[in-house]
Amino acid sequence: MSEDHHHRRRGRPGGGAAAGPGRAAQTRLRNPFAPQAVLSEDRIAAIHDTALRVLEELGLRVLLPEAVALFRAAGARVEADGRTVRIGREIVAAALATAPGAVRIAARDPGLAVDLAPGAMVFHSGAGCPHVSDRLRGRRPGTLDDFREAMRLIAGFDAIHLMGAAVEPQDVAPNLRHYATTLVQLETSAKVPFVYARGRAQVQDCFEMIALSAGETGLDGPRTFTVINTNSPRVLDAPMAEGIIDFARAGQPAFVTPFCLMGAMAPVTVAGALVLQHAEALAGITLSQLARAGAPVLYGAFASNVAMKSGAPAFGTPEHMRAMLVSGQLARHIGLPWRGSSGAAANMADAQGATETTLATMAAVMAGATVTVHAAGWLEGGLTFGFEKFVTDMEVLETLAALAEPLGAGPEELAFDALAEVAPGGHFFGAAHTMARYRTAFREPLVADWSNFGQWTEKGALRADERATEVWRARIAAFAPDPALEENLDAVRAFAARRTAQGGAAPPG
């Protein structure tokens, strides 16, 4: 075997429009597994029904008068406090009847459009981290440079299908931050960009920038997405409610995702936490449909447990996995695409971090999650985006992407002739069947080292997280944005400059 037997089936680091090796295989993934059912249909119906009771009998505290008015107009009962809203099940049912069962988000490169539809397997990196860490520079508050590097990493991996808010750029003023993060996403990749719901003014700014990047003056269909976290238990705050309304009216999908930590902000039982998750998600989904019937919206699932002593959240636990598996059943029960959640509590990319994220991602995939968020790079329960962790997690996502490819089992793959060619006790290294296929037969690892102990020791006995440093460094160093990405960006930059001169848009509160 010679060196050229190594063939890397990775995408190009540039992340532009052209296809690279493996590109077609990783951009549109179908989940290779049948979704699992861990509860019987009557128990799923019972969770759904109990969630409806929560909305009807206990209600939700809604902190945006405009949202309260929408609920009231639909027939919900509003308490004298003007914010406790009790939502009848017929209102929810009407909303579920208009919410679409599938959403396509267009990208500037048509090949990078994302279908949020049953059977799809979409991956999203770790997101929302105030800190960033890597072995060279340590753990630190995120900056725009870190955000840019994270976007370049994400752009270069075809098995990550959406851009995202990996790292919070804390060195950019809050009233201008959204211009910077949106522009960097648009400069870096043609993948679908992410927008935070941080107040109407910021959201409208971002919509305008994304429309301009597509050569349009307004959004003519889904081109971005956001994540809406309710404030469990049973609070929908003003920015989140406004985000749901604004995204719905603009026809952009929101992932309505209660973050239900069992024993803390949610009941201590998996089923109880899911009742709360389901109630809050249904309330948000209902609000989206009241803002605009037929608006794209995703069911969001993120329930896990906490350490009862410290209250620290945990991920990849049996409780997290079970909650995800049942969430898939609940999402199918209401007929919506849905977002599952991976993640890790680990503080570094060690065996704990790998175990937690691998188990959580596998649970999301087995649950049939349409999109799995926090699937790469999420450390410390989301407080830190780890560059090495991103790389070690990508090994899992690329493995799943390879599993999603069709498995050939026709006469050629069954290899009877090759079996006849090799004598008992022989080997297949030089068989014609092998020679014709060895270059592409197997996925090459990203960071795994298959050397034997002696070779590995000679090379310095490096751990996977140590080797991962070189992987992300090389990826970022080799990054070259596709020139085609620049096509409409002058208009985007001009818009951002004008709005900056006007003072930007401060986030609420």
Add this chain to the structure above:
Amino acid sequence: MSEDHHHRRRGRPGGGAAAGPGRAAQTRLRNPFAPQAVLSEDRIAAIHDTALRVLEELGLRVLLPEAVALFRAAGARVEADGRTVRIGREIVAAALATAPGAVRIAARDPGLAVDLAPGAMVFHSGAGCPHVSDRLRGRRPGTLDDFREAMRLIAGFDAIHLMGAAVEPQDVAPNLRHYATTLVQLETSAKVPFVYARGRAQVQDCFEMIALSAGETGLDGPRTFTVINTNSPRVLDAPMAEGIIDFARAGQPAFVTPFCLMGAMAPVTVAGALVLQHAEALAGITLSQLARAGAPVLYGAFASNVAMKSGAPAFGTPEHMRAMLVSGQLARHIGLPWRGSSGAAANMADAQGATETTLATMAAVMAGATVTVHAAGWLEGGLTFGFEKFVTDMEVLETLAALAEPLGAGPEELAFDALAEVAPGGHFFGAAHTMARYRTAFREPLVADWSNFGQWTEKGALRADERATEVWRARIAAFAPDPALEENLDAVRAFAARRTAQGGAAPPG
């Protein structure tokens, strides 16, 4: 929250007969997932049919005259060389008709009996490693002391259901080694012991020791098991053939497991490697039934790929996972319980090792493997048993054991009253529903550290593999064998002493 909120749901380190916390939940596991199908039924039938063609048209080289005679007597065609055996499909079909679809292996503690039956989820540690490693003593050739420590570790984890040959005790002479390993297993745990098929004399010695340990003079039913590896491609050597015959005649289950490395000793395609695996496994299963119709026997699956440049085997890859998933379909096609295989190529318990083993174990579980071998502690593709790796892998197996427990979703777990008790924006820490359940609501981690970054740093910023050292040390230090295990061991020791005085039993060739 006070310290006593921490409740460890682990089994006792002693591993004796009495139940400990979590014991009942982890000893008899049902697979919580529906087995996955990655190929259509007609493609499974095509693999089965092509394997039959391999046996009929190409044949197998069988290096034990006694086995050749059994095949010949059943109607197989034997070449003039006296060892190339072509096995007609009717001979295979007759064998599959008599091989039992479920096997119960009795243990000295009835609660530790193992059911190898559809839907069971049995875990087995890493096995067959010539070397052993840990962070305190480094990597070294295995000794009997290492073997004893590995058995004490295995004994103490209820989610490992079978004893095994974790480490090869190279300091014991080969003609006496089986006395030592069998005795240590019997002294350490009431779990089902493992026996190597290393020649008739050794096997009969081990059977006798196990019978004596149960207070019997002969084996009255399954009480042990072995693993039979064919020599791919298409060779069944003398000790393995003899092992199949001897285990079948004694009514003890053999796991007939070809080790098919795609591109090396097997075709480069997943489907081709599975044709070879299936042909060789069917040959071994057929031999078992020719030796004794109705003998317990398991289908064994262990196909993975190699690095094409170096020939090094890889684990937890897409090819390994796919081969396992299809193997489950093949085992169900022939109606036998089956052995799947986890493992890792990693050289230490880092993120690579955790990713490889977690993915491989998940594939085995999703494939519906009756027993998953090499599920904890296997490093370097089986060259080394790692104590830290064993601990980090046990986090996965204990998580899966927790997933196998029933998930409550009745009115109490749905927690409507708790949801009514906690106001919007409140928390559930002090809720009555939480207080009644917090001690046992969540699985406690084994080696994962959920501390925040500051606390973790103050404690020394230890990686999971570093923390794992303390876990295995504490387990082994706390080990106290159940006095009940000694009941019949004087007779066992007397037998071994007598056989030792007679010169022991050398393994073949």
